[in-house]
Amino acid sequence: MSNKTLLLTGFEPFGGEKINPSALAVKEFSGKKINGVEIYTEILPVVHKKCVERTLELINKLDPVAVLNVGQAGGRTHITVEKVAINFLDYTIPDNEGNKPRYIKITEDGQDAYFATIPVEEIVVTIKKSNIPAMLSYSAGTFCCNELFYGVSHYIRKNNLKIANGFIHIPFIYEQAIDSPRPSMPLSTIIEGISIAIDVITKRV
Amino acid sequence: MSNKTLLLTGFEPFGGEKINPSALAVKEFSGKKINGVEIYTEILPVVHKKCVERTLELINKLDPVAVLNVGQAGGRTHITVEKVAINFLDYTIPDNEGNKPRYIKITEDGQDAYFATIPVEEIVVTIKKSNIPAMLSYSAGTFCCNELFYGVSHYIRKNNLKIANGFIHIPFIYEQAIDSPRPSMPLSTIIEGISIAIDVITKRV
Amino acid sequence: MSNKTLLLTGFEPFGGEKINPSALAVKEFSGKKINGVEIYTEILPVVHKKCVERTLELINKLDPVAVLNVGQAGGRTHITVEKVAINFLDYTIPDNEGNKPRYIKITEDGQDAYFATIPVEEIVVTIKKSNIPAMLSYSAGTFCCNELFYGVSHYIRKNNLKIANGFIHIPFIYEQAIDSPRPSMPLSTIIEGISIAIDVITKRV
Amino acid sequence: MSNKTLLLTGFEPFGGEKINPSALAVKEFSGKKINGVEIYTEILPVVHKKCVERTLELINKLDPVAVLNVGQAGGRTHITVEKVAINFLDYTIPDNEGNKPRYIKITEDGQDAYFATIPVEEIVVTIKKSNIPAMLSYSAGTFCCNELFYGVSHYIRKNNLKIANGFIHIPFIYEQAIDSPRPSMPLSTIIEGISIAIDVITKRV
Numbered sequence: 001m002s003n004k005t006l007l008l009t010g011f012e013p014f015g016g017e018k019i020n021p022s023a024l025a026v027k028e029f030s031g032k033k034i035n036g037v038e039i040y041t042e043i044l045p046v047v048h049k050k051c052v053e054r055t056l057e058l059i060n061k062l063d064p065v066a067v068l069n070v071g072q073a074g075g076r077t078h079i080t081v082e083k084v085a086i087n088f089l090d091y092t093i094p095d096n097e098g099n100k101p102r103y104i105k106i107t108e109d110g111q112d113a114y115f116a117t118i119p120v121e122e123i124v125v126t127i128k129k130s131n132i133p134a135m136l137s138y139s140a141g142t143f144c145c146n147e148l149f150y151g152v153s154h155y156i157r158k159n160n161l162k163i164a165n166g167f168i169h170i171p172f173i174y175e176q177a178i179d180s181p182r183p184s185m186p187l188s189t190i191i192e193g194i195s196i197a198i199d200v201i202t203k204r205v
Numbered sequence: 206m207s208n209k210t211l212l213l214t215g216f217e218p219f220g221g222e223k224i225n226p227s228a229l230a231v232k233e234f235s236g237k238k239i240n241g242v243e244i245y246t247e248i249l250p251v252v253h254k255k256c257v258e259r260t261l262e263l264i265n266k267l268d269p270v271a272v273l274n275v276g277q278a279g280g281r282t283h284i285t286v287e288k289v290a291i292n293f294l295d296y297t298i299p300d301n302e303g304n305k306p307r308y309i310k311i312t313e314d315g316q317d318a319y320f321a322t323i324p325v326e327e328i329v330v331t332i333k334k335s336n337i338p339a340m341l342s343y344s345a346g347t348f349c350c351n352e353l354f355y356g357v358s359h360y361i362r363k364n365n366l367k368i369a370n371g372f373i374h375i376p377f378i379y380e381q382a383i384d385s386p387r388p389s390m391p392l393s394t395i396i397e398g399i400s401i402a403i404d405v406i407t408k409r410v
Numbered sequence: 411m412s413n414k415t416l417l418l419t420g421f422e423p424f425g426g427e428k429i430n431p432s433a434l435a436v437k438e439f440s441g442k443k444i445n446g447v448e449i450y451t452e453i454l455p456v457v458h459k460k461c462v463e464r465t466l467e468l469i470n471k472l473d474p475v476a477v478l479n480v481g482q483a484g485g486r487t488h489i490t491v492e493k494v495a496i497n498f499l500d501y502t503i504p505d506n507e508g509n510k511p512r513y514i515k516i517t518e519d520g521q522d523a524y525f526a527t528i529p530v531e532e533i534v535v536t537i538k539k540s541n542i543p544a545m546l547s548y549s550a551g552t553f554c555c556n557e558l559f560y561g562v563s564h565y566i567r568k569n570n571l572k573i574a575n576g577f578i579h580i581p582f583i584y585e586q587a588i589d590s591p592r593p594s595m596p597l598s599t600i601i602e603g604i605s606i607a608i609d610v611i612t613k614r615v
Numbered sequence: 616m617s618n619k620t621l622l623l624t625g626f627e628p629f630g631g632e633k634i635n636p637s638a639l640a641v642k643e644f645s646g647k648k649i650n651g652v653e654i655y656t657e658i659l660p661v662v663h664k665k666c667v668e669r670t671l672e673l674i675n676k677l678d679p680v681a682v683l684n685v686g687q688a689g690g691r692t693h694i695t696v697e698k699v700a701i702n703f704l705d706y707t708i709p710d711n712e713g714n715k716p717r718y719i720k721i722t723e724d725g726q727d728a729y730f731a732t733i734p735v736e737e738i739v740v741t742i743k744k745s746n747i748p749a750m751l752s753y754s755a756g757t758f759c760c761n762e763l764f765y766g767v768s769h770y771i772r773k774n775n776l777k778i779a780n781g782f783i784h785i786p787f788i789y790e791q792a793i794d795s796p797r798p799s800m801p802l803s804t805i806i807e808g809i810s811i812a813i814d815v816i817t818k819r820v
Contacts, residue, residue: 077282077388084496084523086548103531113494113523121513133382133389138496139548174394177338183282183388184338189379289728291699291753308736318699318728326718343701343754487692487798543792543799584804587748593692593798594748599789 004037006202007064008194009055011071011144014046015093021173022070025190034195035202037065044069046144048091048099052151059155059163065205066118066164067152070194071145073137073169074176077183079127079193080137081120082167085150086113090142106150114153118166119204123197132193133185140167164205168197209242211407212269213399214260216276216349219251220298226378227275230395239400240407242270249274251349253296253304257356264360264368270410271323271369272357275399276350278342278374279381282388284332284398285342286325287372290355291318295347311355319358323371324409328402337398338390345372369410373402414447416612417474418604419465421481421554424456425503431583432480435600444605445612447475454479456554458501458509462561469565469573475615476528476574477562480604481555483547483579484586487593489537489603490547491530492577495560496523500552516560524563528576529614533607542603543595550577574615578607619652621817622679623809624670626686626759629661630708636788637685640805649810650817652680659684661759663706663714667766674770674778680820681733681779682767685809686760688752688784689791692798694742694808695752696735697782700765701728705757721765729768733781734819738812747808748800755782779820783812 010026013019023043030041040062044051059067073080087110094100120136127134140146149167156163170190177184215231218224228248235246245267249256264272278285292315299305325341332339345351354372361368375395382389420436423429433453440451450472454461469477483490497520504510530546537544550556559577566573580600587594625641628634638658645656655677659666674682688695702725709715735751742749755761764782771778785805792799 077382077386083498084494084549086494086523086525088493088525088548090546111521111523112525113496113521115496115498115522128383131379131383133379135386136500137549138498138552139494142548174336174338177282178333178336181282181340186391186394189391288703289699289701289754291728291730293698293730293753295751316726316728317730318701318726320701320703320727341705343703343757344699347753487792487796538793541789541793543789545796584746584748587692588743588746591692591750596801596804599801 004205005040005062005064006037006066006068006198007040007042007058007062009042009044009069011044012046012096014096017176019175020072021170021187021190022072024187025170025194026070028191029198034198037202037205039198040064044148046096048095048101048144048147051144051148055148055152056155064163066201068118068197068201069148069152069167071167071169072172074172075182076169076171078133078135078171079190080135080169081123082137082140082149082169083115083120084113084138085140085146085153085167087111087150088142089147095144106147107154110154114150114157116166117164118201120166123200126200127193127196130192130196132189134193137169140169145169164201168194209410210245210267210269211242211271211273211403212245212247212263212267214247214249214274216249217251217301219301222381224380225277226375226392226395227277229392230375230399231275233396234403239403242407242410244403245269249353251301253300253306253349253352256349256353260353260357261360269368271406273323273402273406274353274357274372276372276374277377279377280387281374281376283338283340283376284395285340285374286328287342287345287354287374288320288325289318289343290345290351290358292316292355293347294352300349311352312359315359319355319362321371322369323406325371328405331405332398332401335397335401337394339398342374345374350374369406373399414615415450415472415474416447416476416478416608417450417452417468417472419452419454419479421454422456422506424506427586429585430482431580431597431600432482434597435580435604436480438601439608444608447612447615449608450474454558456506458505458511458554458557461554461558465558465562466565474573476611478528478607478611479558479562479577481577481579482582484582485592486579486581488543488545489600490545490579491533492547492550492559492579493525493530494523494548495550495556495563495577497521497560498552499557505554516557517564520564524560524567526576527574528611530576533610536610537603537606540602540606542599544603547579550579555579574611578604619820620655620677620679621652621681621683621813622655622657622673622677624657624659624684626659627661627711629711632791634790635687636785636802636805637687639802640785640809641685643806644813649813652817652820654813655679659763661711663710663716663759663762666759666763670763670767671770679778681816683733683812683816684763684767684782686782686784687787689787690797691784691786693748693750693786694805695750695784696738697752697755697764697784698730698735699728699753700755700761700768702726702765703757704762710759721762722769725769729765729772731781732779733816735781738815741815742808742811745807745811747804749808752784755784760784779816783809
């Protein structure tokens with residue numbers, strides 16, 4: 001029996017935050033096995049191009065059956081499963097190395113956009129059944145998160161790889177909302193939501 | 206040694222919601238003793254005048270050292286400890302018996318507004334220390350919640366009672382946000398927040 | 411010299427609103443000529459499939475150089491020029507004939523998404539220069555607006571037509587916010603914004 | 616016949632903004648006469664204590680029949696007529712001289728709060744009749760605006776003056792929302808709203 005791997009990524013802190021809940025949540029899955037699939041975790045730099053390059057390296061190295069990228073979407077109230085990655089960047093804040101690309105395509109040879117190939121509707125429905133607020137989202141923004149999501153989606157199609165991929169945006173966690181009036185969720189809820197998403201994905205691969 | 210009681214109230218569901226998290230949270234404290242103070246709980250009708258009358262009856266019956274009223278403030282992201290009760294009603298939705306008083310004073314013989322007499326700042330700081338998003342709020346609205354908060358505040362002053370009183374507004378819980386994009390909190394967080402508030406209040410009385 | 415036409419559409423009221431500002435704004439341009447291009451206006455039904463069909467009929471009849479669809483996006487604070495149309499529908503409220511398609515593709519033979527082909531970045535920049543709040547948007551939702559935007563985008567590509575197309579979402583107008591605490595704009599600002607968009611588009615065709 | 620004066624104040628810019636729409640709007644009324652009442656305008660410093668002191672000086676000098684203070688409430692969607700001034704300060708950002716008082720009373724000898732004595736409900740209704748989004752507000756915050764509103768309210772009562780007073784919070788104007796996704800209004804709408812408020816107030820004095 002072949003060894004199956006799911007590549008699960010989070011991001012470093014950015015935008016003045018001291019933590020990134022995507023990193024905290026993703027680390028919880030390091031080395032775990034879910035439905036017979038090994039979870040390989042990586043925390044990516046919030047840096048233009050580098051976030052994608054590192055992930056593509058890992059895809060080549062690991063030959064995963066699925067890639068699930070997780071990122072922080074401050075201000076959202078729900079765990080949001082992204083439907084669409086677009087071939088467009090507009091960094092309204094600088095990344096962690098000071099890059100701020102505006103109004104550019106990610107690649108010249110890609111489609112305008114790609115849908116996630118993980119079962120996003122089923123993931124949302126299943127998370128909600130566990131009494132966790134979850135929704136589909138139709139925009140992953142125009143920052144690193146979308147760049148990574150699009151970059152992975154495009155690479156998989158271009159190389160005809162059999163990899164299901166998708167992106168989950170998570171809210172701030174309590175620690176980040178203690179001193180500001182913005183929505184947040186306990187980290188434990190976020191970990192449970194991601195766990196359900198991985199369960200749905202790995203049952204299918 | 207005399208028996209000390211804290212009167213803790215929640216509200217029935219209203220406004221089309223099937224549950225009211227204030228009722229669910231408050232019930233958890235029924236019959237408990239915190240810092241030697243017995244917690245007496247009551248779920249109040251969301252009805253103009255009746256919500257106040259029932260509470261004043263209980264104050265007369267129980268002679269509590271403190272009154273803490275809890276209500277749902279849908280849309281808020283934090284547990285909010287109310288600072289101010291105002292002598293004004295404007296029901297923008299009907300109560301559970303169809304009353305909809307607009308632009309009226311609660312009583313002709315009261316001050317424009319009263320501050321809570323529980324230590325609101327200390328409660329907020331202490332809840333935040335437990336990593337729970339909490340804030341002061343400067344408006345309890347113009348519906349039943351404010352009517353109750355003002356009614357109790359005015360009665361205590363008018364009768365020179367030695368009762369500390371205050372009001373806590375809580376967000377929707379997860380169940381109420383599953384199908385709508387609005388902020389929510391797990392019920393467990395809300396119960397913990399109220400528990401901390403009661404601990405701070407009962408240490409002082 | 412050939413007669414050039416720009417097809418400009420608005421929508422009927424929907425979702426319980428008595429007016430649709432997109433219809434009010436669009437009607438202002440009926441019969442006008444901007445940069446030598448005649449503006450043909452149409453108010454579309456907020457009905458699944460029919461909104462697209464009517465527009466495709468008009469495209470066939472008018473052979474326009476550009477199609478600009480306008481719709482109401484209640485809750486937005488800015489005039490938002492849509493970048494992306496997606497091949498996906500999820501009506502969270504019923505349309506004006508009671509249809510409520512959930513989680514379906516608009517067409518089986520289309521790409522996941524298409525970008526607008528009007529110069530969206532230039533339109534936003536130019537509107538902003540006139541001191542009108544405008545932004546790009548990366549999601550036209552999953553209701554009629556996106557269906558129309560995608561339907562037109564797909565038809566143009568499938569038939570290799572030389573038509574620039576795009577979609578502008580506008581906020582509520584003052585009339586719609588008088589009794590609810592939601593963002594709004596005067597109709598005059600919206601008309602000015604659309605006028606600038608048409609000016610930018612017609613200069614290029 | 617005695618000369619009647621209404622004192623109308625705005626504020627300097629603060630909090631990183633380059634303009635304060637309250638100053639821009641208030642200046643429009645300088646030297647005007649409405650319903651026989653002269654409008655005296657002043658732009659106040661956004662500075663703890665000083666904003667109140669300057670206003671009380673002007674009250675002593677001008678002996679006005681009414682005082683209307685106007686301030687910016689960034690993030691609000693409507694012109695909001697404040698109902699309640701509270702005896703409490705909590706500056707969550709520093710004022711223009713770096714002061715940041717936290718959790719303090721404005722004065723030891725005042726009531727917890729005072730209602731505006733201008734006809735706030737009538738002002739809101741009348742502004743709305745002119746198709747301008749307006750609402751009552753039940754919290755003027757805990758910054759300079761509330762300090763001024765409370766300071767004036769307390770001084771008038773303490774000295775038994777026959778002066779109607781109130782506070783209007785206005786949204787950002789378009790200029791302030793061009794590059795951020797936040798609600799705004801054209802300055803002309805704000806000026807019209809204030810004009811209606813002054814008309815209602817001066818008809819009564």
